[in-house]
Amino acid sequence: MSISLIALDWGTTSLRAYLIGDDGVIAARREGGPGIMRIEGGAFEAALRGFCGDWLDAHPQAVLMACGMIGSKQGLIEAPYCLCPAGAAQLAAHVVRVTLSDGRQLAIVPGVSTVDASTGVPDVMRGEETQIVGAVPPIGNHVVVLPGTHSKWAWVEDGAIKGFASFMTGEVYAALMGHTILGRLMASDAAHDAASFSRGVAYGLEAPQQFLHRIFSARTLGLFGTLESAALPSYLSGLLIGAEIGGAHSLHPVTGRIILLGSANLTARYAEGMKAANLATVAGAPEAAACGLTRLAKA
Amino acid sequence: MSISLIALDWGTTSLRAYLIGDDGVIAARREGGPGIMRIEGGAFEAALRGFCGDWLDAHPQAVLMACGMIGSKQGLIEAPYCLCPAGAAQLAAHVVRVTLSDGRQLAIVPGVSTVDASTGVPDVMRGEETQIVGAVPPIGNHVVVLPGTHSKWAWVEDGAIKGFASFMTGEVYAALMGHTILGRLMASDAAHDAASFSRGVAYGLEAPQQFLHRIFSARTLGLFGTLESAALPSYLSGLLIGAEIGGAHSLHPVTGRIILLGSANLTARYAEGMKAANLATVAGAPEAAACGLTRLAKA
Numbered sequence: 001m002s003i004s005l006i007a008l009d010w011g012t013t014s015l016r017a018y019l020i021g022d023d024g025v026i027a028a029r030r031e032g033g034p035g036i037m038r039i040e041g042g043a044f045e046a047a048l049r050g051f052c053g054d055w056l057d058a059h060p061q062a063v064l065m066a067c068g069m070i071g072s073k074q075g076l077i078e079a080p081y082c083l084c085p086a087g088a089a090q091l092a093a094h095v096v097r098v099t100l101s102d103g104r105q106l107a108i109v110p111g112v113s114t115v116d117a118s119t120g121v122p123d124v125m126r127g128e129e130t131q132i133v134g135a136v137p138p139i140g141n142h143v144v145v146l147p148g149t150h151s152k153w154a155w156v157e158d159g160a161i162k163g164f165a166s167f168m169t170g171e172v173y174a175a176l177m178g179h180t181i182l183g184r185l186m187a188s189d190a191a192h193d194a195a196s197f198s199r200g201v202a203y204g205l206e207a208p209q210q211f212l213h214r215i216f217s218a219r220t221l222g223l224f225g226t227l228e229s230a231a232l233p234s235y236l237s238g239l240l241i242g243a244e245i246g247g248a249h250s251l252h253p254v255t256g257r258i259i260l261l262g263s264a265n266l267t268a269r270y271a272e273g274m275k276a277a278n279l280a281t282v283a284g285a286p287e288a289a290a291c292g293l294t295r296l297a298k299a
Numbered sequence: 300m301s302i303s304l305i306a307l308d309w310g311t312t313s314l315r316a317y318l319i320g321d322d323g324v325i326a327a328r329r330e331g332g333p334g335i336m337r338i339e340g341g342a343f344e345a346a347l348r349g350f351c352g353d354w355l356d357a358h359p360q361a362v363l364m365a366c367g368m369i370g371s372k373q374g375l376i377e378a379p380y381c382l383c384p385a386g387a388a389q390l391a392a393h394v395v396r397v398t399l400s401d402g403r404q405l406a407i408v409p410g411v412s413t414v415d416a417s418t419g420v421p422d423v424m425r426g427e428e429t430q431i432v433g434a435v436p437p438i439g440n441h442v443v444v445l446p447g448t449h450s451k452w453a454w455v456e457d458g459a460i461k462g463f464a465s466f467m468t469g470e471v472y473a474a475l476m477g478h479t480i481l482g483r484l485m486a487s488d489a490a491h492d493a494a495s496f497s498r499g500v501a502y503g504l505e506a507p508q509q510f511l512h513r514i515f516s517a518r519t520l521g522l523f524g525t526l527e528s529a530a531l532p533s534y535l536s537g538l539l540i541g542a543e544i545g546g547a548h549s550l551h552p553v554t555g556r557i558i559l560l561g562s563a564n565l566t567a568r569y570a571e572g573m574k575a576a577n578l579a580t581v582a583g584a585p586e587a588a589a590c591g592l593t594r595l596a597k598a
Contacts, residue, residue, distance in 0.1 A: 119502065122519045150480075150515065167511040168479065175474040180467065181449075203418065209508040210546040212466040212539070216449065220421045240511070247509040 003027060003059040006052070007293035008066035010075075011127055012037050017052045018290040019059070020297075026290055028055075036069050044076040045100055056104070063297050067109040067289060068127035071096065076106070081113035081124055087160030088133050092299035109296060114163050123166050127289070128152045131261050132161055134292025135284040144259045144284065145248075145274075147241075147266045149174075153248045165251055167244045173237060176215065182236060185222040190230035199227075200238025201245075201273045208246035215239060241273040249277060259284045302326060302358040305351070306592035307365035309374075310426055311336050316351045317589040318358070319596075325589055327354075335374050343375040344399055355403070362596050366408040366588060367426035370395065375405070380412035380423055386459030387432050391598035408595060413462050422465050426588070427451045430560050431460055433591025434583040443558045443583065444547075444573075446540075446565045448473075452547045464550055466543045472536060475514065481535060484521040489529035498526075499537025500544075500572045507545035514538060540572040548576060558583045 005020035015033030018026050033051035036044070049056065056064070071079035079096040094110040111126030128146050136142045138159040146152045149171045154164035177183040203214055218236040221227040227235055248254070258274060260267040261284040271281045285291050304319035314332030317325050332350035335343070348355065355363070370378035378395040393409040410425030427445050435441045437458040445451045448470045453463035476482040502513055517535040520526040526534055547553070557573060559566040560583040570580045584590050 119505075121502070121513075121516045122523050122525075123515065124519055124522065165509075165512050166515045168481075168515050169511050171479045172471075172475070172511060172514075175478045176471070179474045179478045180470045182467075203420070206418075207508075207546075207549065208510070209506075209542075209549045210464075211507070211510040212468050212471060212543050213464050213546055213550065214420075215471075216422065216465045216467050217420045220423055223423065224421050226421075243508075244511050247506075247512055250506065250508045251512065 001027070003062045005294060005297045006055055006059060006062050006064045007290050007297070008048070008064070008070070009068055009127070009130075009289035009293070010066045010070035011035050011068040015047070015051060016289070017055065018287070018293070019055060019062075020290065020294050024294050026287065029287075029290075036072075036075050042076075044070065060104075063107065064104060065095075065107040065109065065293050065297050067130035067293060071108040071110060072126055075108075077108060079108045079110040081126075082110045082129075084112060084114040084164070085157070085160040085162045086112045086129065087158075088295050088299040090160070091129060091133065092296050095296070107297075109293070112161055112164070116163075123164060125152050125154075125164060125166065128154070129161060130292035130296065131284075131288035132156060132292070133159070133295055134288040134290065135259055135261055141256065142259055143254050143256070144261060145270060145281075146261045147270045148262060151244060153252070155252055163252070165248065167247065169240050169244045173240050176236065177233065182215065182218045182232075185219060185229055186232040186236075187230040188233060190233050193231045193234035196227055196231035196235040197238040197269065198272065198276070200235040200240075201242040201276045202238075204239035204242025205246045205273070205277055206242075208243040208250070211243050214243070237269065238273070241269060242276065245270075245273050245277045245279070249279075254279055256280075257282045261285075261288050300324075300326070302361045304362045304364060304593060304596045305354055305358060306589050306596070307347070307363070307369070308367055308426070308429075308588035308592070309365045309369035310334050310367040314346070314350060315588070316354065317586070317592070318354060318361075319589065319593050323593050325586065328586075328589075335368050335371075341375075343369065359403075362406065363403060364394075364406040364408065364592050364596050366429035366592060370407040370409060371425055374407075376407060378407045378409040380425075381409045381428075383411060383413040383463070384456070384459040384461045385411045385428065386457075387594050387598040389459070390428060390432065391595050394595070406596075408592070411460055411463070415462075422463060424451050424453075424463060424465065427453070428460060429591035429595065430583075430587035431455060431591070432458070432594055433587040433589065434558055434560055440555065441558055442553050442555070443560060444569060444580075445560045446569045447561060450543060452551070454551055462551070464547065466546065468539050468543045472539050475535065476532065481514065481517045481531075484518060484528055485531040485535075486529040487532060489532050492530045492533040495526055495530035495534040496537040496568065497571065497575070499534040499539075500541040500575045501537075503538035503541025504545045504572070504576055505541075507542040507549070510542050513542070536568065537572070540568060541575065544569075544572050544576045544578070548578075553578055555579075556581045560584075560587050
């Protein structure tokens with residue numbers, strides 16, 4: 001079997017690389033390369049060679065393709081957002097090619113944008129579109145959720161992303177923990193507390209419209225001794241995830257099983273939150289980005 | 300006219316003092332004293348003497364009374380929360396007295412707590428209860444809103460606080476501006492932009508349940524050039540205030556005029572937000588804390 005693709009999942013904080021065979025199977029993988037924020041002076045090509053120069057040399061005929069923030073303004077070259085609806089065909093058609101110093105081409109997958117029909121407000125993703133393309137079956141309606149710093153909820157029809165919404169859940173959690181009064185009562189290094197997490201989910205889900213009020217409970221329940229300092233981070237995490245799920249549900253009807261993509265730790269929390277909202281989930285392909293790049297390289 | 304009360308509004312960040320005559324009129328005022336967070340080693344009495352020792356000496360018969368965080372665990376002595384419903388009579392009955400080193404007594408007004416009937420979650424305020432008592436007429440139903448770091452919405456019946464809710468609007472705004480991606484596109488020292496503020500209010504008010512999603516618009520509208528960097532802080536401020544008003548409205552029906560208490564700058568923003576939600580407002584007494592302390596000293 002020969003290698004037909006070197007696939008790069010190149011985000012803000014990390015770079016992962018995959019060798020993909022003719023048969024679409026991952027032959028080798030490497031993790032822990034430098035994200036674009038850790039690369040100074042635009043030395044992206046040097047960073048790439050440093051991380052997998054041996055692969056580039058060993059497979060000179062393989063297609064080289066990347067997704068993620070490497071295609072942003074802060075990356076190697078900007079690959080402009082592709083407007084929804086966007087499936088594999090649209091994304092492949094908007095790939096931007098860069099010629100590296102050795103003459104080899106690097107194909108960069110564009111991000112995806114959407115405009116809310118009723119409010120006219122835009123939303124964007126970059127990197128997640130490739131994971132979605134790699135995770136959904138080509139036929140049918142699917143909801144894909146990618147939890148994280150900026151969680152994404154995507155509505156997919158017959159393989160094409162019809163619309164999506166970002167939720168700043170992860171980043172707001174970190175800001176509340178690190179830079180508001182809520183963090184002061186908390187043991188930030190505490191282990192996950194399942195019961196407090198569930199309590200938070202229920203409280204956040206019940207009335208997401210009271211978000212700015214309900215988060216204050218992470219102070220008062222601590223102040224009154226109802227929740228211990230070590231339980232509060234899990235409680236607040238649940239509250240935010242509950243509010244995200246409640247908000248997403250109000251944004252777009254969710255039917256069928258939700259495909260969850262992300263780290264095991266985070267998707268487990270979201271699966272529990274979804275269950276509290278009577279939403280069924282299924283774990284997506286663990287290496288959805290590699291699958292998506294394989295699909296796009298063929299398209 | 301003789302001075303019957305030295306009233307202290309002693310919060311986390313500032314201390315204000317008032318000389319109140321027999322007739323209940325403010326004879327003199329002083330601002331800019333040290334809040335409890337700026338006082339080290341528990342030297343509250345020294346701080347008080349440093350700020351208005353001349354008043355204490357000149358009016359040895361006057362009652363000395365304080366409200367605010369001086370009555371918290373971090374203050375001079377803890378004045379335990381008084382449970383709602385709480386009006387002037389209940390607050391006066393729960394005043395805690397401290398004897399200062401010269402034998403004089405300092406009366407400290409307790410904070411107020413409430414427990415949500417449906418969720419069992421507690422909420423607290425300290426200092427605001429005195430402002431509320433000073434601002435509402437003794438008869439009738441009133442809603443009092445005190446915008447700020449932790450905005451308070453209080454429902455008052457015949458002078459007694461029946462219930463209230465805190466919203467972390469001010470603190471969340473600061474955390475989003477200072478410690479998330481939203482602040483990065485923003486000119487944080489920009490002047491107030493009325494049109495962008497209104498746009499934010501409308502967007503936040505329309506769907507407060509999508510708070511964690513909608514705040515991301517403060518990034519995408521900047522990214523797509525719809526709002527300038529200098530307009531984004533006002534936009535985000537409006538969005539949060541809109542979400543607070545929408546959330547409070549869902550928490551408790553608001554009828555009649557809302558009494559707004561706070562700085563001119565902030566209450567003007569809230570008045571505009573309330574107007575967008577078809578809620579009428581009226582400015583409360585500018586020195587509600589002094590009025591409240593006067594009322595409590597008599598009760």
